[in-house]
Structures are given as C-alpha cells and as structure tokens.
Amino acid sequence: MKLKQIVSLAGKNLLRHRRRTIITAGAVAVGLLMFILVDSLLTGIEEESNRNLIWFETGAAQVIHTGYLAERNDRPLKYAIDDAAEVEAELESAGLSATSRIVFSGELIVFKDPFPEDGSVMVTVYGIDPEDDDDVYHLPQTVSAGDFLEPGTNEALLGAWLAEDIGAEVGYPITIVTRTRQGFYQTIDLEVAGILNTPNPVINRTAVFMPEGVAADYLQMGGAATEISVASELGRTLPELTREMQQQIAGAPNLRVADWRTLAADAVAIAEAKESSSGIVLLLVFIIAAVGVSNTVLMSTLERTQELGMMRAIGMRDREVMTTLLVEAAGIGLLGGIIGIVLGAGGVALMVERGIDYGSLIRDTNVGYRVTQVIYGAWNLPTFGRALVVGVVISVVTAFVPVRRAVRMSVIDSLRRTS
DSSP states (O other): OOOOHHHHHHHHHHHHHHHHHHHHHHHHHHHHHHHHHHHHHHHHHHHHHHHHHHHIIOOOOEEETTTTTGGGGGGGGGGGBBHHHHHHHHHHTTOOEEEEEEEEEEEEEETTBBBSOOOEEEEEEEEEEETGGGTTTOGGGGEEEEEEOOOOOOOOEEEEEHHHHHHHHTTTTEEEEEOTSOOEEEEEEEEEEEEOOOOHHHHHHHHEEHHHHHHHHHHHHHTOOOOEOOOTTTTTTHHHHHHHHHHTTTTOOTEEEEHHHTTTHHHHHHHHHHHHHHHHHHHHHHHHHHHHHHHHHHHHHHTTTHHHHHHTTTTOHHHHHHHHHHHHHHHHHHHHHHHHHHHHHHHHHHHHHHEEEEEEHHHHHHOOSSSSEEEEEOOOOOHHHHHHHHHHHHHHHHHHHHHHHHHHSSHHHHHHHOO
C-alpha cells in the first residue's frame, strides 16, 4: 500500500470517529496551550526583569575598580575610581552616554514625630548626579510624590516600599549612618524630597538616592566614584559596547569593564534556576497530556480490534497497519497543535495587553526577578512552531505502544475479540 493511500485511509478513519478525534486532539491542545502561556509569561518576566536591572541598577555596563566586583554586595568605598570625572569624559568622547555614582551601604534612622515610631533599617544609598543620571537611568520618570533631586542639596529620594514601611512622606527628615572612604563613622542628615515608585522591587524596597556631590563631601571621596555606568547604545551590541569601553580605559590597569549580566550575576542565576524549575513543570504538563493521548489511543485501538484484524486478513501487512494508525495519531496531534496554537495566541495576546497582577506576592517576597505589580507576557513566535512539532511528536510517540500491541495480536484472536 502506498503512503498516499495510507494517509487517505487514516484521514477517513479520523473523520469517521469525529468524537474520539476531537477529544484526543483537545487533550493535546490543552497541554500545548499551557506550554505556550507559561513560555510567554517566563519570556515576559525575563525581558522586563533584565530591562529593569539595566534601567535602574546597573546600566548596560560599568567601569569599576578591579577589586570592586568580588565585594560589590558589601558596597565597599575602598575600591573607588579615582578621578572619576576624567574617566567619564573619556567614555563620553567615544560617543557613549555615561554617568558616575557613589553607592554605599548605610543604616537609615528615623525618630518618632513626624514618623509613627523610632526605628532603623539597612539601606543602599546611591549618590547620583541629578543633571546627567537620566542619560543612563530612568529615575525621574518614576517620581510618584514630591520632586526629583537638586544638585548640592541635602535631599533624598526613597523607594516607595521603603517609604511605606517606615511611614515617610515628602519633607520628613531622615538620618543615614555609614562609614567614610577612610573608615570613619559619618552621619548624614537629609530631607525626603520625593518618593520613587519604580518597576524594580530592589529599588522600591531598599534604595535611597542623594546628590553625588553631597555624598562625596560626607564620605571624603575626593573626586572618586564607585562606578561609572554606560547606557545601551543603538548600533552597538553588548560585546561591542564593552570592547569600546575597555579601549577607553586601557591606560588604567586598576579599572575594568563589567556588563550588566556580570554585575547582576546573582539575579541572572536566580532567573536561570527558576527557568529550569519551570521546565520541569512544563515536562509534567506534557506527561499529563501524553497520558491522556495514550489512553485515548489505547481505547480507540481496543474498540477497533476486529477492524484491525479484518484489515490484516484482507492482506494489509502489520507495518502498513501500524503506519496507518500512527498517521492517524499524527493527524490528531496536528489538529490538537493547531487548536492549541490558536488558543495560545489568544491567551498570549491577553497577557501582553493586560498581564497578571502578582503585586501582593512580590511586595512581601523577594522572587529574584526585577518585576513588580503586573507581569506581562511576551510574544515568542518560535515557541508556536515548537508547540506544533511537539504536538505531533507526542501523539505519535504515545500511540506507538498501544498500536504495536494491537498488531502483535494474531489475526484470528483479533477477529474473535469483541469490542
């Protein structure tokens, strides 16, 4: 029997058993729908998380001291970039958008009246240049109350969640206790100028911003900065950008360039670990779908035992019978894949447009990703193609065992068996 005839016979069988075909294709479609939706959600989370890292924490890449990266989480001032203004000018001469920052850890202290109660919390303080920080970062657009910083003023911006936790409002006084570059204790009194509600939970939860010049005076930095950040540049890939930056600082052996993936290695590792876990979840989804398909194909085969025996009795070889049944399974997988893709496209469009609100979970839990409130999906077109292929493959693979079992039964036993 030719392949064309086998395909024609398989198609007729699918149309003859419409109800069974639809039920089995529906099982495949549900599995593929879940796969497409989860993939879209993970892709959207990863894209937004990476974007928020770059826009609010790291820039596309940074120039840092060679010893800074290993201790970056402790925010050490001893590994500062001397003559930071000159290094920043070198980067800008190459057409790069750059800004320097002084980042350090401190204890934020508040006192009852005007605050609800006395207390303290550890924070990360960013000394920024209010005039050019927005060349790299996106802070001014996130001011939800008050005003952005003015150069040379003892003012501060607080992350929205931090302000909420301590009961801070615009105009309230705060005190930062930290150590200078030389290691001496220093007290910095500031007034809250504004509240930042960013899409980055790390900034919302623990960040305090103040003018870089004021921070430099209090910390005795002497023109040094802890990092010089560069924005993503059109026409330059990340490797090209870092190579260009490295060329500009080639004469400073104590400095190095680190891209955002290196600077945010912990966050990237968490995201990768979560993707692996999600891959296991997806595998379980497909196992469930496979069991459904296998059971349906098995029931279909048992119901058609006499029919299969008759086909073999009139001269069809076992291989042709198996091929016919597997082509039927492939047809079911193809139909289920198409249905799953159509439903998945609708679901992805809804998640891209409206998203899913996880605000209450993210507010109180550090999930690793730099996302807050509503999480949006993203279009990942190759996933639709993979879903269609997987739908066909999973149907054929799960149908193989019951089909093989059916053709191994003798013709006489097949004809005698009642459905």
